[in-house]
Amino acid sequence: MNYVIVGNSAAAVGAIESIRKVDKEGSITVVSNEKEHVYSRPLIAHYLAGEVSDDRMSYRPGDFYEKNGVVKRFGVTATGIDTVAKQLNTDAGVIPYDKLLLTTGSKATVPPIKGKDFEGVSAFQTFEQAKAVKSRIAPGVKAVVIGAGLIGMRAAYGLEEAGVKVTIVELLPRILSRVLDEKGSAMVQSILEKGGMKVYTSRKVEEITGENGQVTGVILDGGEKLETTIVIIATGVAPDLEIVKGTMIRTNQGILVNSYFQTNDSDVFAAGDVAETYDIPRDKPMVNANWPNAHEQGRFAGLNMAGNMTAYPGSLGMNSVSFFGIPVVSLGLCDPETEKAEGIEIKEKLVPENDIYQKLVFKQNKLKGAIFIGDLAYCGAIKDLIKEQMLVGIIKDTILEEKYQLYSFLRKKRIEKVEGKNIQWPEHYTSQQKFVKHFDEKSWTEREKDKRAWK
Amino acid sequence: MIVKQKQVYCRPALCIGCRICANACAVAHGGTTNPRLGRINVRVNAFQRYEFQELCRHCEDAPCVDACMVGCLEKNEETGVVTNDDRCVGCWMCVMVCPFGGMKRDVLNNMAIKCDQCKDIEGGPVCVQACPTGALVFEEREDSVEEPFFTGPTVA
Ligand SMILES: Cc1cc2nc3c(=O)[nH]c(=O)nc-3n(C[C@H](O)[C@H](O)[C@H](O)COP(=O)(O)OP(=O)(O)OC[C@H]3O[C@@H](n4cnc5c(N)ncnc54)[C@H](O)[C@@H]3O)c2cc1C
Ligand code: SF4
Ligand code: SF4
Numbered sequence: 297m298n299y300v301i302v303g304n305s306a307a308a309v310g311a312i313e314s315i316r317k318v319d320k321e322g323s324i325t326v327v328s329n330e331k332e333h334v335y336s337r338p339l340i341a342h343y344l345a346g347e348v349s350d351d352r353m354s355y356r357p358g359d360f361y362e363k364n365g366v367v368k369r370f371g372v373t374a375t376g377i378d379t380v381a382k383q384l385n386t387d388a389g390v391i392p393y394d395k396l397l398l399t400t401g402s403k404a405t406v407p408p409i410k411g412k413d414f415e416g417v418s419a420f421q422t423f424e425q426a427k428a429v430k431s432r433i434a435p436g437v438k439a440v441v442i443g444a445g446l447i448g449m450r451a452a453y454g455l456e457e458a459g460v461k462v463t464i465v466e467l468l469p470r471i472l473s474r475v476l477d478e479k480g481s482a483m484v485q486s487i488l489e490k491g492g493m494k495v496y497t498s499r500k501v502e503e504i505t506g507e508n509g510q511v512t513g514v515i516l517d518g519g520e521k522l523e524t525t526i527v528i529i530a531t532g533v534a535p536d537l538e539i540v541k542g543t544m545i546r547t548n549q550g551i552l553v554n555s556y557f558q559t560n561d562s563d564v565f566a567a568g569d570v571a572e573t574y575d576i577p578r579d580k581p582m583v584n585a586n587w588p589n590a591h592e593q594g595r596f597a598g599l600n601m602a603g604n605m606t607a608y609p610g611s612l613g614m615n616s617v618s619f620f621g622i623p624v625v626s627l628g629l630c631d632p633e634t635e636k637a638e639g640i641e642i643k644e645k646l647v648p649e650n651d652i653y654q655k656l657v658f659k660q661n662k663l664k665g666a667i668f669i670g671d672l673a674y675c676g677a678i679k680d681l682i683k684e685q686m687l688v689g690i691i692k693d694t695i696l697e698e699k700y701q702l703y704s705f706l707r708k709k710r711i712e713k714v715e716g717k718n719i720q721w722p723e724h725y726t727s728q729q730k731f732v733k734h735f736d737e738k739s740w741t742e743r744e745k746d747k748r749a750w751k
Numbered sequence: 752m753i754v755k756q757k758q759v760y761c762r763p764a765l766c767i768g769c770r771i772c773a774n775a776c777a778v779a780h781g782g783t784t785n786p787r788l789g790r791i792n793v794r795v796n797a798f799q800r801y802e803f804q805e806l807c808r809h810c811e812d813a814p815c816v817d818a819c820m821v822g823c824l825e826k827n828e829e830t831g832v833v834t835n836d837d838r839c840v841g842c843w844m845c846v847m848v849c850p851f852g853g854m855k856r857d858v859l860n861n862m863a864i865k866c867d868q869c870k871d872i873e874g875g876p877v878c879v880q881a882c883p884t885g886a887l888v889f890e891e892r893e894d895s896v897e898e899p900f901f902t903g904p905t906v907a
Contacts, residue, residue: 310817338820342840352838355822588818588848595817616847621858625847672846672856680850 297322299601300384300391302374302539303399304328305337306587307568309356310594311397311601316364318602324366325393327386329373332423333358338587340426344433344454353423374400377543379561395563395601398540398551399594402533402569402585409442409529411504416511417527420451432526433458439526440464440514442501444471446615448530453619455526456493463494463522465501465514467531475615476624477631479646480667483653484624491620535570535583548572550583555607557597565601567593574610577628577664577682578637584611612683622651625675628665628682632657640664645696654696661689756831757891759791759868759876761804765886766793772878772887779869779877781857788857790866791878807853807866809833815845815854815865824865834867 299315301308304326312324335353342348361368369388376385377396384391404419406412416432418425429451437460441452444466452462464471470481471488485495500517504527513523535550545559546552550572557565568590575582589611596608616625632640637659644655652670656663656678663682668675674695681688688695773789781788792805809826813833816824823838824845841861845854857864868889869876879887 306820336820336822338842339840347840348838355820587820588814588844592814592817595812614847616843618841618843623843623846623856625843627847672843675847676849676852676854679848 297602298392298394299324299397300393300395301326301397301399302328302384303401303568303570304330304334304370305399305401305568306355306590307399307401307594307597308397309334309360310591311399311567311598312360312364312366314595314598315602318599318604322602324364325369325391326361326366327369327372327374327384327391329371330422330424331371334360335423337421337423338450340420340423341450341454343423343426344430344451345457347457374539376539376541377545377564379544379564382563393563395565397557397594397597397601398559398564398566398570399568399590400536400539400570401590403536404447404530405532405534406529407531409501409504411506411511412529414504414506414511414527415509416506416525417504417529420447420528420530421533429455429526429528430458433460435459437461437526438463438522438524439528440501440522440524441528441530442514443467443529443531444495444497445474445530445532446472446617447533448528449619450617451528451530452493453488453617455528456491460526461494463496463524464488465496465499465516467498467500469498471495471497473631473634475613475626475630476667477633477655479644480624480626480630480653480655480669483648483651483669484619487619487622487651533569533585535572535585537570548581552581555610556600556605557593557608558600565597567597573608576610576612576685577662582611582613584613586613586615588614609683612679614679622670623668623672625666625668625672627667627675627679628663629657630655630665630667632664637664641692643692643696656695658688658692661687661692663688755891756809757868757889758808759804759806759866759879759887759889760892761793762886762888765884767884767886768793769883771881771883775877775881776866779872780864780867788855788864789878790853790855790864792852792855805852805855807833807849808851809866809868810851814848814850818844818848820844830868830870832868832870833865834870835863835865837862839863 297319299322301311334355336355339348339353372386372388374384374386382393384393404421406419439455439460439462441448441464444464452464455462471485472481488495501514502517503515504511505513511527513521515521537547550570551559551566553559553566553571557567559566569585572581572583596606599606612628614627639659641658646653655667657665662685666678770786772791773786774784776789776791777783777785809831813826816826821838821840823836826833839862845863846856854863854865874880876889879889
C-alpha cells in the first residue's frame, strides 16, 4: 500500500502512528510545504514568550520519521489531485498514491487592510512567522495585535510575557467571542487588563503605517494613532481548501467527510482542521479546529486508510488557555445566546472576586457545552458527559454545587454498565465486604440525608 | 478506554482515607510532603470512607495523548504506561480531557503531573507499598471497567 499524506502537523502525525500500528510494510510519504521537522503549532506562542527554546518545539522526537519509515518531501507544495490517475500533483513532480490523506489544516485569512505588506506585519500561524516576530523583540518595543480570537490572544500573551507592551484591537464588542460567552469574555478581559495589557474592543484598524518598508504604527478608526514595530494580524482562520479546488472532492466550510474520514472519493481522506466532521453537541457537521481533534481525527483516518475500518464518533470544540496563571477552558456549545440555540437551560457559578466562572449548557437533559474559568474541577468528567451525550437531567442542579451527587451519578452509570456481572473478588480477599454492597442504593440515600461540604 | 494491564486499584472496604498514599507519591515524585501533589488521590466522604480513586488509568488511545500539543505525553508501547516529561508547558489541555482525574495541575511548577506507575522505582508503585491497610493493590483485573470522575485543582 502506498500512503501519501499532505501536511505535516497534528493530524498527519496521528495518521502516521496509527497506520504503522496496522500496516508495518506500506510506504508512507509526507508532503509538506513547511521545511521543519514536525513542530507544535500552538507552542509558537510559548516560543515567542521565551518559555521554550528552538530545540523543544518538535512534537515528536528527531527520529520519528525514520522509525516509522516515512519518506519526507518537505518544502514541497501540493498543487492538485488527479483522482482518476490517483496521483498528487506537486511543484516537484507527481506522486502516485493508493490512499491519500489531506491534512492541510487552516490558513490565516488576512483582510485587505492598507499597509499590510510592510515588514513587521504578519499573521501568526507558522514557526517561521513566530521566528520573524521574535527577531523584532527588543527592550521597549511595542506591538499591536489585530483580532482577539484565540490565536490573537495567545500571540498577545506570548508577547506580553516576553516583555513587550501589547495592545489588542478587536472589531467586535468583546474578546474571544467564538469560544466564550459574554460574561466569560468580560472576565478574561478584566484579567488581562489587571495584568497590564491594553484591550480595545469595537475598534477597527483603518491603516497600517510604515516608513522605508518597515512598519511604524497603526491608525484606528477615529484617527487615533498607535506607535508600534510589530503588528500581528489574527483576524481568523479558515480551512485551507486550495488543493481540492477544481477537483470532484466536495467541500462546504471544510472538506466533507464521512465517519471514516473518506471524502466523496473513497481513496482520498481528509482530517484535522481542514475536515468538516460531525459535531457531537451541536448535532450537525462543523469544522472544529483544535489540536486534540486534529490528532484524534488523524488517528482514526490512519486506521481507516490502513483498512481497519473504525467509525469516528464525532468531534467537540474544546480549548484551554491560561492568562496570568488563570486557566480558561471552553467546551462545545458554550454560548447559546449568540448561536441562537433553542431549548437551552443554563447553570452557572460566578465568583468575580476570585476570577471563577463556571457555566454548563443543557438541552433536553443533555450537556451541550461548558465554560470553566479559574477552577477546572470536574472539567474532564464534563467533557466526557458532553462527548457521550449522556442523560444528566437528574444532576442538572447539583453538578456545580454539590459535587457529591455528580460522583454518585457517575458511579450509578458504572453500576449499570457492569450490571448483572457483579465484581467477584479473588479468593484471598474474601474477608471483606462485597464490592457491590458498597455501592448499595439504600446506603447511598442514607448518606445523602445529611449535607456535607465536599473537600 | 481502559486497558487490561497492571493497574493500581483500591479495595474500598479497607481504605481508611488516610491519604498516606498521596503523601508517599508526592515525596517520591516531587520531594514534598504535600498530598495534593500526589498523583493518586483517594476521595473520601465525611466518614473517611473511600469514595473514589483519582488516578490515571493508562488508557488505550488515551485522550490526554491526543490533546497534548507539546507531545510530552506518551504511551509506552511495551509497558502501556502513559508518562509526562519536563517539556510540559502547563497548557492544561490534558486536564481538560482526562475523564478520570488522572492529570493534575501543579501550579507552582506550571506542569501537569500524573501517575507513571513508579516505573523507575524498585518494588513498584510507592502508594501500594505505603498503604498501611493494604487497601491498594497493583494487579491486573478481569473486570477493569471504572467510572470516570474528576478532580479539583491541585493548588500547592
Ligand atoms: C498560534 C496558534 C496557537 C494555537 N493554540 C492552540 C491550542 O492551544 N490548542 C488547540 O487545541 N489548538 C490550538 N491551535 C490550533 C491548532 O494548531 C490546530 O488545530 C492544529 O495545528 C491543526 O492541525 P492540522 O494537522 O489539522 O493542520 P495544521 O497544523 O494547520 O498543518 C497543516 C500543514 O499542511 C501544510 N500544507 C497546507 N497546504 C499544503 C499544500 N498544498 N502542500 C503541502 N503542504 C501544505 C501547512 O503548511 C501545514 O504545515 C493554535 C493555532 C495557532 C496558529
Ligand atoms: S491521564 Fe487520564 S486520559 Fe490520560 S491515560 Fe491517564 S486516565 Fe487516560
Ligand atoms: S499541560 Fe503539559 S502534559 Fe498537559 S497537554 Fe499541556 S503540555 Fe501536555
